[in-house]
Amino acid sequence: MTPELTETDIYGCIDCHKLSFIYMVHNLVWLEAIPNYFSLKKERKKKGLYTSLCLDCLSSRIGRLLTINDFQNVPANDHIRFGFRMGFKLGFGLES
Numbered sequence: 510m511t512p513e514l515t516e517t518d519i520y521g522c523i524d525c526h527k528l529s530f531i532y533m534v535h536n537l538v539w540l541e542a543i544p545n546y547f548s549l550k551k552e553r554k555k556k557g558l559y560t561s562l563c564l565d566c567l568s569s570r571i572g573r574l575l576t577i578n579d580f581q582n583v584p585a586n587d588h589i590r591f592g593f594r595m596g597f598k599l600g601f602g603l604e605s
C-alpha cells in the first residue's frame with residue numbers, strides 16, 4: 510500500500526522538504542544545481558511529484574548567492590525582482 514502523499518511530498522524542496530514559493534531560474538542554473546535535472550524531473554513527474562528547491566537549498570547546491578540574472582524575466586518572478594530592486598535602492602548591491 511502506497512502511503513498518501515502530502516503537499517510537502519508533492520511540492521516541497523527536494524533537499525529540505527519545506528514548501529517554497531514559485532520562482533523560475535534559467536535552465537543553466539537548474540543544471541548547475543541538479544546535473545540530472547531533466548531526467549529527475551521526468552521521473553518525479555511520473556510519480557506525481559514536482560522537482561523544486563527552495564532558494565536556500567538552490568543557493569547551497571550551486572555554492573553561491575543567487576543574483577537577479579539567475580531568474581527568468583517572467584511574471585512569476587516579479588516579487589523576486591522587486592525584492593532585488595528594493596535591496597539595490599537600500600544599498601545592498603549594484604544593479605546590473
Ligand SMILES: [Zn+2]
Pocket residue numbers: 522523524525526527562563564565566567
Ligand atoms: Zn530546501
